[in-house]
Each structure stands twice: as structure tokens, then as C-alpha cells.
Amino acid sequence: MRRTFQAVPLLLLISMILFLIIHNAPGGGLGPYLQNPHITPADIARLKHNLGLDKPLPVQYVTWLGQVLHGDFGYSTSNSEPVFNAIVERLPSTFLLMGTAYFIAIVIGVSAGLFAAVRPYTTWDYLITTFAFFGQSMPVFWLALMLQLALAVHGIPLPFGYLLQLPSAEISSSDTFSLSDRISHLILPATVLAFLNIALYSRFMRSSMLEVIRTDYMRTAAAKGLSFRTILFKHGLKNAMIPLVTVTALTLPALFGGAIVTESIFAWPGEGRLFITALGQEDIAILLGFLMINACLVVFFNLFADVVYAWLDPRVKYE
Amino acid sequence: MALAAPINQPMIEEEAEVFSKVTAWKRFRRHKLAMAGVVVLAVMVFVAIFAWKLAPFDPNGIDEVHWQGNPVPPCFVSAAQCGGHFLGLDENGRDLLSRLMFGAQISLTVAVSAVIMELVIGTLLGALAGYYGTVTLSWRRFSWGLAVMVLWLAIVTVAGAFAGYLIARYFPLQLHGGLTQLIVLTLLGAKIAFDVVKNIPPKSPARIAAVTVAGAAAGYLAAILLPGKPLALDVMILVGVLYGGLVGFQFGFGIQRVDHVIMRVTDVFLSIPLLPLLLVLTGIVAASSTKAALSFQTIVLIIGGLSWPSVARLVRATYLSLREREYAEAARAVGNSDLRIMLRHLLPNAMAPITVQATLDVANVIILESVLSFLGFGIQPPTASWGSMLANAEANLQEQWWVAVFPGLCILVTVLAINFIGDGLRDALDPNAIK
Numbered sequence: 006m007r008r009t010f011q012a013v014p015l016l017l018l019i020s021m022i023l024f025l026i027i028h029n030a031p032g033g034g035l036g037p038y039l040q041n042p043h044i045t046p047a048d049i050a051r052l053k054h055n056l057g058l059d060k061p062l063p064v065q066y067v068t069w070l071g072q073v074l075h076g077d078f079g080y081s082t083s084n085s086e087p088v089f090n091a092i093v094e095r096l097p098s099t100f101l102l103m104g105t106a107y108f109i110a111i112v113i114g115v116s117a118g119l120f121a122a123v124r125p126y127t128t129w130d131y132l133i134t135t136f137a138f139f140g141q142s143m144p145v146f147w148l149a150l151m152l153q154l155a156l157a158v159h160g161i162p163l164p165f166g167y168l169l170q171l172p173s174a175e176i177s178s179s180d181t182f183s184l185s186d187r188i189s190h191l192i193l194p195a196t197v198l199a200f201l202n203i204a205l206y207s208r209f210m211r212s213s214m215l216e217v218i219r220t221d222y223m224r225t226a227a228a229k230g231l232s233f234r235t236i237l238f239k240h241g242l243k244n245a246m247i248p249l250v251t252v253t254a255l256t257l258p259a260l261f262g263g264a265i266v267t268e269s270i271f272a273w274p275g276e277g278r279l280f281i282t283a284l285g286q287e288d289i290a291i292l293l294g295f296l297m298i299n300a301c302l303v304v305f306f307n308l309f310a311d312v313v314y315a316w317l318d319p320r321v322k323y324e
Numbered sequence: 325m326a327l328a329a330p331i332n333q334p335m336i337e338e339e340a341e342v343f344s345k346v347t348a349w350k351r352f353r354r355h356k357l358a359m360a361g362v363v364v365l366a367v368m369v370f371v372a373i374f375a376w377k378l379a380p381f382d383p384n385g386i387d388e389v390h391w392q393g394n395p396v397p398p399c400f401v402s403a404a405q406c407g408g409h410f411l412g413l414d415e416n417g418r419d420l421l422s423r424l425m426f427g428a429q430i431s432l433t434v435a436v437s438a439v440i441m442e443l444v445i446g447t448l449l450g451a452l453a454g455y456y457g458t459v460t461l462s463w464r465r466f467s468w469g470l471a472v473m474v475l476w477l478a479i480v481t482v483a484g485a486f487a488g489y490l491i492a493r494y495f496p497l498q499l500h501g502g503l504t505q506l507i508v509l510t511l512l513g514a515k516i517a518f519d520v521v522k523n524i525p526p527k528s529p530a531r532i533a534a535v536t537v538a539g540a541a542a543g544y545l546a547a548i549l550l551p552g553k554p555l556a557l558d559v560m561i562l563v564g565v566l567y568g569g570l571v572g573f574q575f576g577f578g579i580q581r582v583d584h585v586i587m588r589v590t591d592v593f594l595s596i597p598l599l600p601l602l603l604v605l606t607g608i609v610a611a612s613s614t615k616a617a618l619s620f621q622t623i624v625l626i627i628g629g630l631s632w633p634s635v636a637r638l639v640r641a642t643y644l645s646l647r648e649r650e651y652a653e654a655a656r657a658v659g660n661s662d663l664r665i666m667l668r669h670l671l672p673n674a675m676a677p678i679t680v681q682a683t684l685d686v687a688n689v690i691i692l693e694s695v696l697s698f699l700g701f702g703i704q705p706p707t708a709s710w711g712s713m714l715a716n717a718e719a720n721l722q723e724q725w726w727v728a729v730f731p732g733l734c735i736l737v738t739v740l741a742i743n744f745i746g747d748g749l750r751d752a753l754d755p756n757a758i759k
Binding site for chain 2: 307
């Protein structure tokens with residue numbers, strides 16, 4: 006409970022710093038307008054006034070905080086749309102991508118780590134460990150390029166990007182929905198996004214499981230004559246998963262940031278693309294909204310990881 | 325039964341040998357992958373340093389003879405077509421191998437410089453926080469302190485900024501001095517303010533008033549003195565926040581709690597995701613004038629300036645335990661100054677985890693820089709870095725696959741080598757490593 010209260014000043018401080026950084030942008034968020042020769046200084050002044058950019062910075066900050074509390078995060082400086090709408094509109098497609106990647110990463114990472122842990126220091130173990138190193142060292146965008154190249158060379162027609170170029174809000178209700186089409190579009194970006202985390206989770210799972218295997222209760226279970234399967238899954242996996250839950254919770258917000266690269270390569274109409282577009286247009290309101298939401302995710306999942314950890318592992322107690 | 329083997333293994337591999345540099349090196353040498361990493365990295369560094377000597381062609385020069393707008397493939401694909409360019413020409417007709425060599429120079433220098441910067445800031449702050457940090461932390465007291473701090477920041481910021489604003493409005497003393505005067509005057513002002521505040525009993529209303537006035541004055545000074553910014557409220561607020569935070573902390577916790585200031589700042593920066601923030605900052609710099617403003621130095625400053633919190637946290641944790649050791653106590657008893665103990669006695673003993681972290685961070689920064697450059701917000705063309713070479717590779721992926729393959733391969737191999745070295749170092753330097 007205390008931790009929750011502590012998160013509030015932290016988020017306030019974060020918002021203050023982000024706001025200061027972003028509002029010191031030289032164009033003041035109107036860069037593209039300033040470069041347009043057809044827009045007169047009077048227009049700029051009017052625009053500034055309409056967007057409230059002519060007020061002193063603390064006033065702007067307080068106004069913005071109020072907007073955040075009302076749930077609209079201010080208005081985009083490039084098309085005056087409420088930032089919150091622009092972000093929410095793209096959430097389904099980003100969540101689809103993130104969720105799939107997360108699922109793939111957990112399933113493959115955990116099974117690979119488990120597989121390596123029950124046969125430590127064998128060829129299989131070394132193979133998986135080395136693969137994990139590759140996964141951690143791989144520049145993700147290059148992996149995407151190479152997959153693209155490999156598929157093109159072998160003539161496999163896996164489409165790149167979203168087939169439905171409509172706003173993602175319409176996807177779920179669209180009558181052109183087809184599962185196979187969705188999967189074929191999803192598989193590449195999700196794999197690329199999951200790649201780093203597969204490596205991370207498998208390494209973590211391996212060491213966590215190895216630690217559990219050496220414990221007394223595992224020895225006891227083996228001495229009782231329980232079957233290998235029961236020992237491994239009921240006694241071993243359950244305990245080895247506890248630290249993994251924390252790690253997966255802590256790395257989830259990173260997927261949100263990692264989506265920037267993946268989405269811009271695969272033309273996926275999600276938050277990452279929104280961010281890159283806003284960056285090109287110097288749309289400070291959207292950039293601020295994205296950073297703030299991402300920071301909130303980090304803070305929330307940190308808190309979440311602590312709470313879940315204490316709940317799963319009775320040995321851990323917070324004052 | 326497959327489970328029997330691991331269960332029967334010893335719980336901890338006992339290390340009988342005394343920990344020393346020699347045994348660490350012995351253990352490192354046993355790590356085959358790490359040794360391979362050292363060799364690979366040595367080659368890369370050698371190539372990077374002597375790129376100007378080794379590169380067969382000018383990295384930015386276009387080969388007019390062979391480049392007719394048609395792709396020129398590497399020699400091992402078609403010896404007749406390659407025209408002496410071993411890895412072919414890139415999408416603009418420049419020699420790919422030479423660009424890779426000069427790219428190694430940029431990519432590695434960016435990574436190493438950024439990590440050095442990160443280390444200096446992170447170690448300094450982490451050491452301060454760890455050395456002066458409190459041993460046992462009462463959670464209740466801590467959250468109260470935090471509340472006091474936030475309240476304090478709010479008071480000083482708002483009061484300082486608006487007082488400054490009012491003064492500047494009715495007494496427009498726009499001096500427009502240079503930056504040097506600003507710094508000198510601010511430091512002088514801070515010194516006087518501290519001396520005044522020091523003599524007022526803590527936690528008294530007089531102290532609050534004095535600190536608030538000092539914050540307002542500092543904000544006002546900064547605002548009138550900063551060139552070109554006659555009434556800059558944002559400058560006032562920045563100064564107010566910094567000043568208020570500093571003095572407010574002294575009020576709330578006393579100087580012993582410098583730990584908390586540093587760790588709160590660290591928390592803030594650890595909570596802001598790095599890649600988007602980097603992109604926003606480089607984007608701002610790029611927009612400020614031309615894209616050419618995104619020089620190599622700027623990128624180092626931005627990456628190094630934002631990635632120190634992880635180092636600070638690590639160093640703090642190490643220092644917290646190190647300062648309790650007997651030799652630290654002995655050094656204190658003999659009368660060494662705090663600074664000397666921190667640097668001469670504790671730092672060498674904290675080097676092991678710092679080295680490991682720094683090694684792994686070099687690998688991370690190489691990838692970060694390549695992502696930034698790939699997205700167009702890092703090293704700008706025509707300068708070659710491994711990431712910027714990939715920026716245009718996507719467009720003609722099929723006709724000129726070599727343009728996309730080789731720079732990425734360089735990144736992968738180098739980062740892999742560094743990660744292996746880091747892993748080897750971790751095993752070698754940690755006396756109780758359980759593998």
C-alpha cells in the first residue's frame with residue numbers, strides 16, 4: 006500500500022522532467038509550421054494561442070496535468086486531435102502485437118530454459134545457452150531485415166505489415182476479418198519483437214530451475230519416489246517460476262518501447278508508428294503522452310512485480 | 325532418471341584458491357567463448373584504429389568507373405563484376421568494405437566514449453549515495469521524508485518562480501550577462517545563501533522562509549542573466565527545482581541523506597524508457613538546426629548522459645556493503661578523509677562489478693547507436709557507422725542484399741564478442757560465482 010503512495014510523487018517528478026525536456030524543443034512544438042513559407046507569423050501566434058503554448062511554462066504544466074487527470078493528455082499540435090484518442094485508437098493493434106510476442110517469448114523461453122536446466126552441461130544445454138547469447142546480441146531491426154530477405158529469396162509470400170490499413174479500431178468489427186490472414190501478418194513482427202525476450206527468459210529460467218533442482222525439497226520429493234514428471238512440474242517449475250514472474254513483469258514495458266523499431270519496419274499501425282510519425286512532425290503533445298504512458302507502465306509493472314512476488318513467495322515480506 | 329545427476333552435484337563449487345588478479349585471469353582464460361570474444365574484439369579494434377591505413381578505398385568516394393547505377397556485388401559472388409571491391413559497392417557506389425572499417429571506428433568510439441561518461445557520472449553519484457547512505461532504512465520515515473521533499477519542491481518552485489517573475493516584471497533589470505557571469509554569480513549566491521541558512525535552526529519557519537527567498541533569488545538571477553532569455557520562467561523553475569531540491573533535502577533529512585536525492589533522481593531516469601527518450605532528445609537536437617547538428621559528440625553526450633542510473637545503482641549497492649568492511653573502518657580510524665576512502669580504498673574493491681557492467685554496457689550502446697542511426701536519428705550520412713549504413717538498406721534489399729547483410733553482421737559479431745567477454749569476466753571476477 007505504501008509503495009503505491011510512493012509511486013505518485015515519482016510519477017509527478019517524471020512528468021515534470023519530461024515536460025521540461027520536451028517543451029524546450031527549439032520549435033516549441035511548431036517546427037513544421039515555422040518552416041512552411043505560407044504560414045505567416047500572425048498565424049503562428051494564433052496557433053500558439055489556440056494551443057495554449059504562449060502561456061508561461063508552469064501554467065502550461067498545470068494545465069497539462071489537469072488534462073491528464075481528465076484523461077485527454079492535451080491536444081496534438083499537428084492535427085489538434087486529443088492525444089489520448091490518438092493513443093487509444095492504436096492500442097488494440099499494439100496490444101495484439103505485444104501480447105503475441107509476450108506469449109511466444111514466455112512459451113519458448115520457459116520451455117527452452119527448462120529443457121536446458123534438466124540436462125545441464127550437455128550439448129543441448131550449451132546450444133540453448135549459446136542461442137540465448139545470440140538473441141541478446143542481435144540488433145532486432147537487422148533480424149527483421151534478414152527475415153525479410155530470406156523469405157523473399159525463397160519466395161515465401163508472408164506479407165509484411167498490416168493488410169488492413171484502416172485505423173485499428175475497426176479491425177475487430179471489420180467483416181473482412183480472417184484468422185489465417187491475421188496470423189500470417191502477425192507472425193513475423195511478433196517473432197522479431199519476442200526474440201530478445203526469448204533469450205532473456207530462457208537464460209533466467211535455466212538458472213532459476215538449476216537453483217531449485219539443488220534444493221532440499223526437490224531431493225525429498227525424489228526420495229519419496231515421486232515420478233520425474235511430478236517432481237519437475239509440480240515441485241520444481243512452480244517454485245522456479247516465481248522469480249520469472251518478476252522478470253517477465255519487469256520486461257513487459259520494454260516491449261512497448263521495442264515496438265517502436267518493430268512497428269516502423271513492419272509498417273504496423275500501432276503506438277510505435279504513432280511515435281515515429283509524431284517525432285517527424287515534432288508533435289510534442291503526442292511524444293509527451295507516449296513517454297508518460299510508457300513511464301507509467303514501467304512504474305506500474307515495477308510495483309506489480311513486487312506485489313506478485315510477495316504474494317507468490319511467502320518467504321518475502323514487505324514491512 | 326535424468327534428475328539424479330543435477331541433484332547429486334555439489335551445492336556450491338568451493339573455491340579454495342585465494343581471490344587475486346592472477347587467479348581471476350586464470351579463470352577467465354578457462355572461459356573459451358570469452359577468449360574467442362577477446363580475439364574477435366581485438367581484431368575489430370585494430371581495424372577501427374587503423375581504418376585509414378587498412379581501408380582499400382575512400383569510404384565516402386564514389387567509384388565512377390564501376391558504379392553505373394547497377395548493383396556491384398561482392399567478389400565472391402561475381403569476380404568479374406566486383407571491380408576490386410571485395411564486398412561490393414553500396415547503394416551510392418561507395419566501397420562497402422572501407423565503409424565498414426570506418427564504421428567500426430565510429431560505432432566503437434561512440435560506445436566506448438558513452439560508457440566512459442556513464443561510468444564517471446554513475447560511479448561518482450553511486451559512491452556518494454552508497455558511502456553516505458543510511459544503513460537501515462525505516463520505511464515509515466522514508467515515505468514521510470519523501471512527502472516532505474515533494475511539498476518542499478512545490479513550495480520552492482512555485483514561490484521562487486512567481487517571486488522571480490514578479491520582481492522581473494516590476495524591476496526589469498535585464499543585465500544580459502554572459503554564461504560565465506551567470507555561473508559565478510549563482511555559485512556566489514548559493515554560497516552566501518547556504519551560509520545564511522546554516523545558522524538558522526533546522527525545521528523552523530525562519531529556515532523555510534530563508535530557503536524560499538534564496539530559491540526565488542537564484543531563479544531570478546538565472547532568468548535575467550541568461551543571454552537571450554530575458555524572462556525565462558522555465559530557467560527560473562529549473563534553478564528553483566535544483567536549488568529547492570538541494571536545500572529542501574538538507575531540511576528534510578540532513579546532509580546524511582544525500583543518498584535519497586541521488587536515488588530518487590536515479591529512479592526517475594530508470595522509469596523513463598531509454599530508447600523513446602533518446603529518440604525524442606536526438607529528434608529535438610536534429611530539429612534545432614540541421615540534421616548535421618547530430619554530431620558524434622552530441623550522440624555520445626545524450627547516450628552517456630542518460631544511461632548512468634544503472635551504474636549509479638550498482639555502485640551504491642557495492643559501496644553500502646564495502647564501507648562496513650574492516651579496512652574502511654581502519655582507514656577512517658587513521659584519519660583519512662571521506663573522499664580519499666571513497667576513491668583510494670573502496671573504489672579498487674568495487675571495480676569487479678563495475679567492470680562487468682561497463683563491458684555489457686558497451687555492447688548495449690553499440691546496439692542503441694545502431695538503432696538510432698537506423699531510424700535516422702543517430703550518426704548522419706555520409707558518415708559511416710554500422711547503423712547508418714543500414715538506414716537505406718531496406719529499400720533495395722533484394723538487389724543489393726550485401727549492403728544489408730554485412731553491417732548487421734559486424735554489429736552482431738562485435739556485440740556477441742563483448743557479451744561473451746562480459747560473461748567471462750563475471751565468472752572470473754566473482755569469487756562466489758555459481759555457474
